[in-house]
Amino acid sequence: MAPRDHEIVRLTADLVILTVRSGRLCVLLVERANEPFRGRPALPGGFLRAGETIEETAARELAEETSLDGLPVEQIGVYSAPDRDPRDPRVVTCAFLAIAPDLPVPVAGTDAREARWLPLDEVGGLAFDHGRILADAVERARTKLQYTTVATAFCPPEFTISELREVYEVVWDVEVDRPNFHRKVTDAEGFVEPTGAKSTKGGGRPAVLYRAGGARVLHPPMVRPRAKSS
Structure with a gap:
């Protein structure tokens, strides 16, 4: 050989x-x-x-x-x-x-x-x-943002749905429909869970604070829209 x-x-x-x-x-x-x-x-x-x-x-x-x-x-x-x-x-x-x-x-x-x-x-x-x-x-x-809960890794330990949405918009370079996003996030089992507290940052209406849930995979996955720069 x-x-x-x-x-x-x-x-x-x-x-x-x-x-x-x-x-x-x-x-x-x-x-x-x-x-x-x-x-x-x-x-x-x-x-x-x-x-x-x-x-x-x-x-x-x-x-x-x-x-x-x-x-x-x-x-x-x-x-x-x-x-x-x-x-x-x-x-x-x-x-x-x-x-x-x-x-x-x-x-x-x-x-x-x-x-x-x-x-x-x-x-x-x-x-x-x-x-x-x-x-x-x-x-x-x-x-990974589409199929897993990794987006919460960009957030502090307690965050609002708006702060989580900003992660998707920044990483994906898209604008996300707010009501639809809120529904998908809160309906996804184990994605986020409420802390029982509210945030008053920005001086507006108090927003519910969430923490990362126990899930690692999203069911169903988040649909990634077309990028703004495309």
Whole structure:
């Protein structure tokens, strides 16, 4: 049997961290302090170290480059195109997605000059193939809003239906019919549950406060309208 042509690869973890700030969908980016792509914006991430799982690498890099830690992450894909990283012809990355409500301003660590939230519609010129990774992650988040209860992860522990609707409008880039949305959300078993309290924010009529319910999957799913920018 002829010997097989095996390649030795290096493994990295890259993170797409999404939040809603001031009514806009934002992603966490760092400014690269080292070559390649020094000075360019990039997703937080770095190389797997000895003794680590790839999930541990993702958590460590997030803390080192941004000072954020403890965020639950979900693997969204593996990117293995040859020469995707100028440092080595075979660098493969595992990309992770995290979603959380109105996260604080990050603090750059040793591996990054700057860490900041940037509205999605202002992102451009990302290092490596991070533009593709970001696009895939955002589409994953948008799809998850249809079939799961992940939208509540963008909200504080207690929220109004209007605040939940804003998440859908911001992430999907759509306008949602208010009465229809309210009915679907409150009729969906385990999606949200009332807290018994009301919010008086904004000075208007008090609105019922809800918390995330126990369901993880939406039955029936939310229908995603056509995007405003389409």
